[in-house]
Amino acid sequence: MDLRLAAYAVSVEGGRLLLAHAVKPGGERVWTLPGGKVEHGEDPFDAVIREVAEETGLDAVVERLLGVDSRVTPAAERRVPGRPALHNIGVFYQVRVTGGRLRPEPNGDTAESAWTPLADVPRLVRSSLLDIGLALAQTTPPTGHVAPVPVGGLVRY
Numbered sequence: 001m002d003l004r005l006a007a008y009a010v011s012v013e014g015g016r017l018l019l020a021h022a023v024k025p026g027g028e029r030v031w032t033l034p035g036g037k038v039e040h041g042e043d044p045f046d047a048v049i050r051e052v053a054e055e056t057g058l059d060a061v062v063e064r065l066l067g068v069d070s071r072v073t074p075a076a077e078r079r080v081p082g083r084p085a086l087h088n089i090g091v092f093y094q095v096r097v098t099g100g101r102l103r104p105e106p107n108g109d110t111a112e113s114a115w116t117p118l119a120d121v122p123r124l125v126r127s128s129l130l131d132i133g134l135a136l137a138q139t140t141p142p143t144g145h146v147a148p149v150p151v152g153g154l155v156r157y
Helices: 044-056 118-123 128-139
Strands: 002-010 016-023 029-032 035-037 058-073 086-100 110-117
Touching: 002 044, 002 128, 016 044, 016 118, 029 128, 035 044, 044 058, 044 086, 044 110, 058 128, 086 128, 110 118, 118 128
Parallel strands: 002 086
Antiparallel strands: 002 035, 016 029, 016 110, 058 086
């Protein structure tokens, strides 16, 4: 089984959520939260700020830890055939944008970033981690954990 540690940013301002439009292997595009892999030896706290800057062009500061999600993507549902199951551990932070200019990620997997009205999110083709991050931000559970998000329909791994 593969293991991935990632850090994700949840930034809500004026009823809008900062999203990244990711291009997956095979060309499928899904809306997701800015964030990604924590590099070897990197603190997730630092990784989320780096990822926001890389993917969106925006500067951000962490306001609080929202929680941690642990999920397994079965091998048969991985985007790259022949890969084993993936255990993804996501660390979610509430962040506040402090500056920068919104832009696509240069030479990366983010085709565009956008401030999206919260009311529009349920109609988007999106990553399940977007729903997890939003649930953590909206409910702020004391355990830092929310129920798994079912994958299917508009929600992808």
